[in-house]
Amino acid sequence: MVTIEEALNIVQQQEVALQTVHKPLMDAMGYALADEVKAPFDMPAFDNSAMDGYALCGIFQEYNIVGEVAAGDTISIALKAGEAVRIFTGARVPESASAVMMQEKIKVEGNILLLEELPKMGQNIRKKGGELKEGQRVFEAGHVLNPRSMGLLGSLGLEQVLVFAKPTINLITTGNELVQPGQPKSEGQIYESNSFALTGAMRQFGFECQQTKQVADDFEATKRSIGEALQTCDVLLLSGGISVGDYDFVKQALEENGVEELFYKVFQKPGKPLFFGRKASQFMFALPGNPASSLTCFYVYVLPMLQKLSGYSKLGLPSYHFPMKHAYESRFDRPSFLKAGIVDGLVEILDGQGSSMIQSMALGNALAFVEAGGKRTAGDLVECKLIS
Incomplete structure (x- = not known):
């Protein structure tokens, strides 16, 4: 024993x-990466607007509106000092732009743009490479793909990934x-x-x-x-x-x-x-x-x-310590994994701890670990493995 x-x-x-296999990104949920992933390009790949509004050249109270840039447009507009363009979230910001002012803080009279307040340099501009630089490590091998990491890899243009089978x-x-x-x-x-x-x-x-x-x-x-x-x-x-x-x-x-x-x-x-x-x-x-x-x-x-x-870098259920909701004394002569419920950050040891009883496990969400003959008072911390 x-x-x-x-x-x-x-x-x-x-x-x-371990065996490796190439998986379409769409089918790679829950698989562990078999190799590190590096950014193939800067992210964002270009300066872009963080919101709908106007891209401004220079810091003024008044601008001449000279055009419009929508998300996905590939046109290049060269702004002069005192000029502005209508711009939308995610659209490429002209290179000479100093800031983007949200549309809620402006007033338009014909082709004249009037600001309620002066902008700050770089305001509301997502800078090229602000999130990731080309060649920067994105994930290490062993990272288990979840919906968030799949979304990130998709934004990097990856159609397939090398994962552990x-x-x-x-x-x-x-x-x-x-x-x-x-x-x-x-x-x-x-x-x-x-x-x-x-x-x-x-x-x-x-x-x-x-x-x-x-x-x-x-x-x-x-x-x-x-x-x-x-x-x-x-x-x-x-x-x-x-x-x-x-x-x-x-x-x-x-x-x-x-x-x-x-x-x-x-x-x-x-x-x-x-x-x-x-x-x-x-x-x-x-x-x-x-x-x-x-x-x-x-x-x-x-x-x-x-x-x-499966090549996971972390093994087993997540384990945390939570305070006991009530006093508990183990009458078992062995260390025990007790069926438990964690509600509002407190652990409750459930009734029905017999090894043949599964209802208490069905109603619980954790296994609480208690040493043989262990005693816990309300508020004492107990180690719990989260099962749901």
């Missing part, structure tokens, strides 16, 4: 072979008691839910499960299903069958398929019977079958591995 810290270190220190993932759920939703169930059976929770969690963080399969608690069927799944994936997740019961065959079936154990069992609650293994460049996680345990182990251990295999 390993500690939480030891388990995380083992996961995060695995050597991986994401791992292919297969999922096997085990259990004689499991019935698929929509099917009739008998006394003693339950509806299978972990495949929905786990594939949903993958999708939440930008990963897709290419194949899911349900297997009965049978050694040969489990062994065969694992062997077949390993032929088509980089990461294999299994749910259930990893404890020490008479019908828990997953660990043995993994070993029979040549999987090397990297750790088995973590001193934590929930999710003690967690297995992590490797076969060449493939990785396997055997998660507990209890819903809250399975999903907690995904958030804490599987997600960092998926991100590492």
Whole structure:
């Protein structure tokens, strides 16, 4: 058995072979850049107006209006002192312009422009290269593309980007008691839910499960299903069958398929019977079958591995410290990830902390970490991993 810290270190220190692929920018959301990106030109590429108004040459109270420049116009107007042109947001500012005055602070009488106040030099002009200089680093390798960074790369004229490929993932759920939703169930059976929770969690963080399969608690069927799944994936997740019961065959079936154990069992609650293994460049996680345990182990251990295999520079869920809303005393003999809700900056430990209980996790938005037997009073800070 390993500690939480030891388990995380083992996961995060695995050597991986990253693959790269060119992706259209439109399809690159959630991928990590495989190379740094530098600005191919100054941004803005030319002096442009920050608002609708008039571009002015010199600092005067009165100007002669000599033309108009709209956004996208390529004409070049040379202004003389005391001249002005009507200009619109984003339009190229004449080289001789001293400032742009917003239209709300002017008065026009025929071709004469009258100002309510004197402008300041450079006022309302976005200078060439004011945001980025040609050759300046925009993003480092490992930056995960989000809508904002995609917009920035689009503004730099990039149609495609070189990114790290994401791992292919297969999922096997085990259990004689499991019935698929929509099917009739008998006394003693339950509806299978972990495949929905786990594939949903993958999708939440930008990963897709290419194949899911349900297997009965049978050694040969489990062994065969694992062997077949390993032929088509980089990461294999299994749910259930990893404890020490008479019908828990997953660990043995993994070993029979040549999987090397990297750790088995973590001193934590929930999710003690967690297995992590490797076969060449493939990785396997055997998660507990209890819903809250399975999903907690995904958030804490599987997600960092998926991100590492995708070239992310930062691994795992964001973790912050929040003050407790109420007093809490842990009665567990192991460090625990507790289902919690963060509202108005305060942490509330939710009812229903059993490893089979998923309603509290469904209603919460964080996992609060508490040491074994730990006590917290209202206002004490507690470490929380944000799950939504």
